[in-house]
Amino acid sequence: AAMLLAFSVFSWCSKTRNVYMTPNLSQIFTGDLLYLHCNDSQDGSTAIWKFNGNKETQSNPLKIAAASSKDSGIYNCTINGQTSDDFNFKVLEYVPIASLSITTGQPVMRKNAKVLLELTNDDGLQGWQCRVNRGTKTRTVKLKLNNENPTSFIFETKELIVPKTIYWCEKKDTEDRSNQVVLRTTDNEVTLEMYPFPAIAGEKMTLRCLVWGTNEVTKSVFYKENTKIKSVQGDTYDIPAVTESEVGSYKCKATYRYKDQTVDPHVYDSDVQDVPVHVCPVRAVLSDTMGCSCPSCDSQGPIKSYMYYKQNGDSWTMLGQNQHPDGDGTYHCRAVLVNMRTLPSNSVTCEYLLINQLPPASFLQACSLL
Numbered sequence: 001a002a003m004l005l006a007f008s009v010f011s012w013c014s015k016t017r018n019v020y021m022t023p024n025l026s027q028i029f030t031g032d033l034l035y036l037h038c039n040d041s042q043d044g045s046t047a048i049w050k051f052n053g054n055k056e057t058q059s060n061p062l063k064i065a066a067a068s069s070k071d072s073g074i075y076n077c078t079i080n081g082q083t084s085d086d087f088n089f090k091v092l093e094y095v096p097i098a099s100l101s102i103t104t105g106q107p108v109m110r111k112n113a114k115v116l117l118e119l120t121n122d123d124g125l126q127g128w129q130c131r132v133n134r135g136t137k138t139r140t141v142k143l144k145l146n147n148e149n150p151t152s153f154i155f156e157t158k159e160l161i162v163p164k165t166i167y168w169c170e171k172k173d174t175e176d177r178s179n180q181v182v183l184r185t186t187d188n189e190v191t192l193e194m195y196p197f198p199a200i201a202g203e204k205m206t207l208r209c210l211v212w213g214t215n216e217v218t219k220s221v222f223y224k225e226n227t228k229i230k231s232v233q234g235d236t237y238d239i240p241a242v243t244e245s246e247v248g249s250y251k252c253k254a255t256y257r258y259k260d261q262t263v264d265p266h267v268y269d270s271d272v273q274d275v276p277v278h279v280c281p282v283r284a285v286l287s288d289t290m291g292c293s294c295p296s297c298d299s300q301g302p303i304k305s306y307m308y309y310k311q312n313g314d315s316w317t318m319l320g321q322n323q324h325p326d327g328d329g330t331y332h333c334r335a336v337l338v339n340m341r342t343l344p345s346n347s348v349t350c351e352y353l354l355i356n357q358l359p360p361a362s363f364l365q366a367c368s369l370l
Contacts, residue, residue, distance in 0.1 A: 019077055019087035022061075023133040023166055026175040027339060028091050030068050031198050031278045033166060033182055035061040037136070038077035038084060047077040066198040066276035067091045094340040095281050097121065098128070098178035100169055103154055108184045108191040108273065110212060112159045117181060119169050122307060122318050124149035130169040134162050141167075151318075160185050175339045189213075190254045190270040192222075198276040205242040205277075209235045209252035209270065218265065219255040224248045247277050284335045284345040290325045292333035294342055301337055308333045311347065325350065 022035045038047035038060050047060040052073040056062070060079070064071055072090045076083055098121040105115025119125060126149045130141040143153055157167065160183055169178040182197060191210050199205040209220035217235040221228060225248055230237050235254065239246065251272045257265050282296045284306070292306040308323065309316035311330040325331045330349040335342045 017077060017079060017082050017084040019075055019084050021087070021089070022136050023131065023138060023168065023180070025168070026170060026177055027096075028067055028089055029096055029179070029340070030066075030091060030093055030281045031095075031200070032064075032067040032091070032180060033198075033276075034064040034067055036064070036075055036077075036087065037061040038079055045079045047079050049075060049077050051075055065274060066278035068279045069093050092340055093279075093282050094337065095343060096178050097123075097176045097336075097339055097341055098169060098171075100130075100167060100178040100181050102181060105183075106191065106193050106210065107182065107195075107197050108186055108193055108271075109160050111161060111185045111187060113185075114157050114159055115183060116154055116156055117167060118152055118154045119143070119178060120152040121171075121176075121178075122151060124151055125153055127172045127174075128153075128169055129172060130155070130167060132157070133166040134164075157183070177339075184273070186271045188268065188271050189266075190252065190256075190268045192250055192252045192270040192273045194250075194273065194275055198278050199242045199246065200280050201243055201277055202241055202280050205239045205246070205275075207237045207239070207250065207252070207275075209237075209254045211235075211254050211256045214256055214258045216259065217254050217256040221253040223251050223253070226251075242277055244277050246275060248275060249273070250275050281343050282335075283343040284333050286331065286333050286345040286348050288348060290331065290348065290350070292335065292345060294335035297335055297337065297342065303335050303337055305336045306333055307336055307341075309344070316344070 018039050020037050020039060022037065025032065028034065046058045048058050049056045049062050069091050075087045076085065098119060100117055100119050103116045103118045109115060119128065119130065121128065125143065125145060128143060130143065132139050132141055141155065143155060145153065163185055165183045167181045167183070170176065189212050193208045193210055195206045207222055209217060211217055218233065220232050220235050220237065222230045222237050249272050252270045253267060255265050255267050282294065284292055284294045286292055292308065294303060297303055305322065308319045308325055309332055310319060316332065319325070328351055330347050332344045332347045334344055
């Protein structure tokens with residue numbers, strides 16, 4: 001009995017806290033939403049977090065709203081005098097190899113609603129599955145591909161019943177993954193939607209004040225930290241080049257009517273939404289001679305290939321492996337590395353008429369002279 005007591009005391013005294021991350025991602029990319037948890041804290045105690053040895057904040061969990069390279073490093077937490085082991089991660093300044101997007105629905109939906117998500121990967125989707133995170137629980141969503149290898153696949157979410165749901169997709173037994181899609185719920189008639197989520201520093205950000213059941217929004221007022229920042233006719237507020245100063249809590253107030261409504265317009269507020277902004281991931285460069293390059297890629301390993309895309313209406317069509325532009329149109333490109341890729345480059349338009357069926361080299365030279 002004495003030996004058992006001694007063993008129990010030793011086990012209790014040697015116990016340390018651990019840090020774990022949700023969602024549990026194979027790799028972390030710029031813009032990811034992460035939570036670091038200091039476990040063994042069912043008592044609800046607040047954790048003291050240190051980042052690279054410096055006291056950061058007091059919370060549990062620790063929220064990283066839009067990861068960037070400045071978040072890379074070593075974290076640990078302390079509760080009631082017990083300090084965790086170090087937890088280390090690196091944020092990659094690229095975008096994942098696959099893309100996940102909303103095809104039907106909005107980032108903020110009414111409770112019990114569903115949305116359609118589309119997964120796209122240039123190399124096909126065999127072996128891919130998707131993951132859904134709600135709080136600390138993550139489940140797998142299997143894709144029914146019918147033994148084919150499509151480059152895109154649309155699937156429906158389950159009913160959205162919690163305040164925040166995070167979807168992303170992964171290829172089995174690899175580190176290949178997609179970006180996250182974060183879906184939120186509201187009980188309000190009015191919703192504040194932002195595109196993209198999260199916003200990218202230096203790029204355009206759009207805020208929309210939408211109303212369920214009508215598109216007849218005559219006026220929208222946008223607020224940051226409860227201070228009015230913009231009033232517009234309609235429902236849309238565009239910020240041409242967002243900066244980190246735009247980070248904060250936003251809401252909007254909509255003035256709207258329903259179809260055939262004869263009484264005075266409704267005026268209601270949306271929920272408050274956090275607007276995170278992250279630094280711009282590495283972007284490829286496309287020259288006027290259709291040469292794709294990535295001057296900033298050297299430090300992250302070898303470039304596997306450059307992929308070209310041709311604009312087709314509102315979308316972009318991949319030309320194919322190692323295929324270069326050889327006809328009129330508007331193009332952009334990406335550099336592809338292991339498990340990751342750059343943002344699309346600038347776009348270049350060539351309108352040279354191929355009357356003489358010029359070979360590709362002559363076409364590219366002619367395009368550069370326009």
